[in-house]
Amino acid sequence: MTNSDWPLWEVFVRSRRGLSHTHAGSLHAPDAEMALRNARDLYTRRSEGVSLWVVPSSAITASSPDEKDPFFEPAADKPYRHPTFYEIPEGVRHL
Amino acid sequence: MATAAAHRTTAEAQAGEAERTAAYEAAFDAAVAADERIEPRDWMPDAYRASLVRQMAQHAHSEIIGMQPEANWITRAPSLRRKAILMAKVQDEAGHGLYLYSAAETLGTGREELLDKLHSGRQKYSSIFNYPTLTWADVGAIGWLVDGAAITNQVPLCRCSYGPYARAMVRICKEESFHQRQGYELLLHLSKGTPEQHAMAQDAVDRWWWPSLMMFGPPDDESAHSAQSMAWKIKRHSNDELRQRFVDIAVPQAEALGLTLPDPDLRWNEERGQYDFGAIDWDEFWNVLKGNGPCNEQRISQRRTAHEEGAWVREAASAYAAKHGKAAA
Amino acid sequence: MTAALAPAALALGDDALVLSHRLGEWAGHAPVLEEEVALANIALDLLGQARILLSLVGDEDELAYLREERAFRNLQLVEQPNGDFAQTIARQLYFSTYQGLLYGQLAAGDGELAPLAAKAVKEVAYHQDHAEHWTLRLGDGTAESHERMQRGCDTLWRFTGEMFQPVEGVDVDWQKLEAGWRESVGAVLERATLTVPEGPQSGAWSAGAGRQGLHTEPFGRMIAEMQHLHRSHPGATW
Numbered sequence: 001m002t003n004s005d006w007p008l009w010e011v012f013v014r015s016r017r018g019l020s021h022t023h024a025g026s027l028h029a030p031d032a033e034m035a036l037r038n039a040r041d042l043y044t045r046r047s048e049g050v051s052l053w054v055v056p057s058s059a060i061t062a063s064s065p066d067e068k069d070p071f072f073e074p075a076a077d078k079p080y081r082h083p084t085f086y087e088i089p090e091g092v093r094h095l
Numbered sequence: 096m097a098t099a100a101a102h103r104t105t106a107e108a109q110a111g112e113a114e115r116t117a118a119y120e121a122a123f124d125a126a127v128a129a130d131e132r133i134e135p136r137d138w139m140p141d142a143y144r145a146s147l148v149r150q151m152a153q154h155a156h157s158e159i160i161g162m163q164p165e166a167n168w169i170t171r172a173p174s175l176r177r178k179a180i181l182m183a184k185v186q187d188e189a190g191h192g193l194y195l196y197s198a199a200e201t202l203g204t205g206r207e208e209l210l211d212k213l214h215s216g217r218q219k220y221s222s223i224f225n226y227p228t229l230t231w232a233d234v235g236a237i238g239w240l241v242d243g244a245a246i247t248n249q250v251p252l253c254r255c256s257y258g259p260y261a262r263a264m265v266r267i268c269k270e271e272s273f274h275q276r277q278g279y280e281l282l283l284h285l286s287k288g289t290p291e292q293h294a295m296a297q298d299a300v301d302r303w304w305w306p307s308l309m310m311f312g313p314p315d316d317e318s319a320h321s322a323q324s325m326a327w328k329i330k331r332h333s334n335d336e337l338r339q340r341f342v343d344i345a346v347p348q349a350e351a352l353g354l355t356l357p358d359p360d361l362r363w364n365e366e367r368g369q370y371d372f373g374a375i376d377w378d379e380f381w382n383v384l385k386g387n388g389p390c391n392e393q394r395i396s397q398r399r400t401a402h403e404e405g406a407w408v409r410e411a412a413s414a415y416a417a418k419h420g421k422a423a424a
Numbered sequence: 425m426t427a428a429l430a431p432a433a434l435a436l437g438d439d440a441l442v443l444s445h446r447l448g449e450w451a452g453h454a455p456v457l458e459e460e461v462a463l464a465n466i467a468l469d470l471l472g473q474a475r476i477l478l479s480l481v482g483d484e485d486e487l488a489y490l491r492e493e494r495a496f497r498n499l500q501l502v503e504q505p506n507g508d509f510a511q512t513i514a515r516q517l518y519f520s521t522y523q524g525l526l527y528g529q530l531a532a533g534d535g536e537l538a539p540l541a542a543k544a545v546k547e548v549a550y551h552q553d554h555a556e557h558w559t560l561r562l563g564d565g566t567a568e569s570h571e572r573m574q575r576g577c578d579t580l581w582r583f584t585g586e587m588f589q590p591v592e593g594v595d596v597d598w599q600k601l602e603a604g605w606r607e608s609v610g611a612v613l614e615r616a617t618l619t620v621p622e623g624p625q626s627g628a629w630s631a632g633a634g635r636q637g638l639h640t641e642p643f644g645r646m647i648a649e650m651q652h653l654h655r656s657h658p659g660a661t662w
Contacts, residue, residue: 004406004409004410004413005205005207005409005413006409006412025193025194025197025198025262025263026200027193027197027458029458030409030412030413030416030561031412031419031421033421033557034412034458034561037553037554037557038458038461038462041461041462042190042193042458045186045190062136162451162452162460166451169448169449169451170445170449171652173653173660173662174485174654174661174662175471175474175475175484175485175488176475176662177662178471179468182451182464182471185452185464186451186460186468189460189461192457193457193458193461196457281662284662288660288661288662289657289659289660291657292657292660397452397453400453401452401453401455404453404455405454405455405456405459405509407566407569407572408455408456408459408509408562408569409455409456410565410566410568410569411566411569412561413565414565414566414569415560415564415565419564
């Protein structure tokens with residue numbers, strides 16, 4: 001990286017209260033304060049958000065797609081965690 | 096097991112590697128076939144990666160070079176309402192460039208490197224922006240025809256097989272819809288205005304129509320990357336299909352504008368249910384692509400100058416961040 | 425609107441109109457793409473303010489496009505050419521600080537401009553924040569950026585005195601405004617390791633000049649460009 005080359009930041013936007021922050025994209029900025037301001041201009045200029053997070057891309061540790069099996073498969077065989085697993089007699093409401 | 100591994104021959108290891116690659120490739124092909132999205136850290140063929148980076152970079156470059164012909168009129172916009180619209184539009188183009196560079200960066204090629212390739216002419220941008228904006232009506236023609244052609248190209252890309260590109264395109268298409276409308280409205284106003292304004296609008300359409308048709312790229316049988324890109328679902332329709340779709344949409348729009356499209360061969364073909372149109376001057380297309388358009392030199396030189404003259408600003412901000420311990424790791 | 429308000433709306437509207445135009449000249453030339461978006465945002469806010477203010481006085485386009493240079497009431501500060509990025513930031517720091525304090529006072533009052541000022545004050549807070557962040561980074565960045573930022577501040581200093589000349593119909597405490605401005609700008613420059621310029625804040629020619637319709641040479645060329653197309657088609661609408 002040359003010194004005129006700014007680091008990359010990931011931007012997360014909360015589109016409205018009650019929702020989680022969602023990844024919107026990335027941008028370059030010299031530091032967190034500027035990253036936040038750039039994110040405001042870039043990702044919320046049509047009022048798409050009420051709150052922003054910026055995270056240095058280098059600070060993110062991601063699961064590897066190669067680990068997909070050991071990481072996520074154990075969850076896939078536990079359908080009883082999902083409500084659709086259970087049969088409810090017809091006519092029973094509010095369940 | 097450790098002993099067994101140690102005893103394996105190189106040939107066996109290579110065979111194992113090839114087998115793994117084949118398995119990855121099969122998984123990749125299956126995902127593409129099932130219309131699933133490929134995500135940044137997934138295995139992908141090298142050529143798919145290279146093709147995507149090339150296409151996303153070219154697309155990003157087009158957005159930021161595309162700011163210039165329109166920015167040319169910001170300071171001369173003839174009403175404050177039009178001035179606000181034009182500024183917001185040029186700003187969007189910078190934003191779209193940023194979304195696309197950001198998508199390209201998910202494949203590990205930094206923006207600095209991509210800009211470098213643009214500035215040194217090793218990567219292209221859409222040739223349409225090598226034409227000059229000579230009158231105010233050109234702003235309208237760009238919105239209606241150039242953005243219209245771009246949208247025709249881009250809407251299918253919202254379903255592109257590469258996730259980050261598809262998501263950037265969704266955002267861009269949503270924002271672009273105002274771009275085309277403002278251009279159309281601008282031309283409509285001119286067309287129904289004074290005779291001078293009408294003439295200005297007609298002149299702009301005369302100059303932008305053919306270059307807009309060229310935006311879809313060479314005919315299918317001459318398009319170098321088309322077949323593979325279609326197979327990978329980086330591209331969803333052929334150049335000629337999209338071009339035809341655009342013509343079919345634009346002709347009735349031109350009629351409603353009260354403007355003529357500069358093509359004597361343009362007529363409805365009852366049998367095909369589509370418009371026939373005249374031959375495109377592909378010599379001009381290749382010539383502009385090679386760098387001989389009216390503005391190639393000017394566009395790149397402005398971009399390069401902005402970047403070079405901005406270096407001290409970017410350096411200052413980096414230095415400040417380092418000094419104050421604010422730099423990202 | 426009461427007729428008494430016209431000079432105020434014109435002065436403040438022209439400030440916003442002219443600075444917005446200057447910022448618009450950056451399009452396609454900014455030092456980094458993120459800044460293209462930021463500068464355009466500020467320009468658009470200012471243009472929005474200008475349109476509201478000018479519409480209080482008359483037809484916004486007639487006022488913007490058909491007045492002669494001597495009829496414009498903006499500060500000379502805002503018409504100064506962009507220069508380098510440092511000079512643009514210095515101009516923005518000086519002006520946004522002024523505008524923030526001015527609109528802050530107007531918003532707190534009960535005059536006719538209060539509702540408009542209340543909206544603008546939020547936009548201006550962001551402009552000021554942007555200018556301050558960049559002043560810090562350029563002032564306390566590299567030797568080159570420090571020197572450029574200092575030069576930008578020095579160059580524009582002589583246009584700052586005009587900001588505190590009372591404007592007819594603007595009911596604010598001008599002394600308080602000036603004191604607040606000096607304190608705020610002084611603090612930012614100090615944090616940015618810059619020196620508050622020492623020269624006079626106005627020349628023999630420039631005290632209150634822009635507000636009286638006396639402008640600098642670059643302004644004539646600026647409005648020639650801005651008005652040319654509109655004036656070439658008398659009576660046409662766009």
